Amino acid sequence: MTFQELQPKVRSIISETPLSRDQKLLAICELLNQQVSYYNWVGFYFANHDNKTLHLGPYVGAPTDHTVIPFGKGICGQVAESNANFVVPDVSAQDNYIACSFTVESEIVVPLFVNGKNIGQIDIDSHVIDPFTEADERFLEFVNQEVAKLF
Template sequence: MTFQELQPKVIGLLSQSDVSRDEKLKNLCQLLSNNISYYDWVGFYFADHETRTLHLGPYVGAETDHTVIPFGKGICGQVAVSNENFVVPDVSAQDNYIACSFTVKSEIVVPLFVNGKNIGQIDIDSHVIDPFTKADELFLEFVNQEVAKLF
């Protein structure tokens, strides 16, 4: 399924009135994982600006021990500080990478803004080297714009 075909599905899923926010986010992760072959782990981290940490939210994929990540640590922690998308074509080439699994070859992290404040991010791991393109970034920015409406 193309990103363009997924957009109305994202909107429909997130606009369901009888589903909690966490359930919507989990269902969104599942939708992306099921429909984009190289999205092997899809999840959200949410920022606690007082403690300068990220906390794991809804996700689908292999279990992770990384439920709390300090700002600045790993790809997710760097995005919490930079407020910019981070695409890692090959995680083995990154010095500040937190390894989740030896099967992860690449990662993309896109910050989630609500009223101009970075409240978290969507994080996607792939078992493929260098699968992410500008189209992935634009699609995930769209996804986060829709997710932001839940807050």
């Protein structure tokens, strides 16, 4: 399924009234994991700005020990500080990478803004080296713009 075809499905999940916010986030994770072949772990982290930590929210994929990540640590922690997308074509080439699983080859993290404030991010791991393109970034920015409506 193309990113263009996924957009209305994401909008539909966001507008689904009987679902809680976490149920909607999980449904988005499931949709992306099922429909994009190289999205092997899809999840959300949310910022606690007082403690300068990220906390794992809904996700789909292998269990992770990384439920709390300090700002600045790993790819997610760097995005919490930079407020910018971070695409890692090959995680083995990254010095500040937190290994979640030996099967992860690449990662993309896109910050989630609400009223101009970075409140979290969508994090995607892939078992493929260098699969992420600018189209992934634009699509995930769209996803986060829709998710922002839940806050």
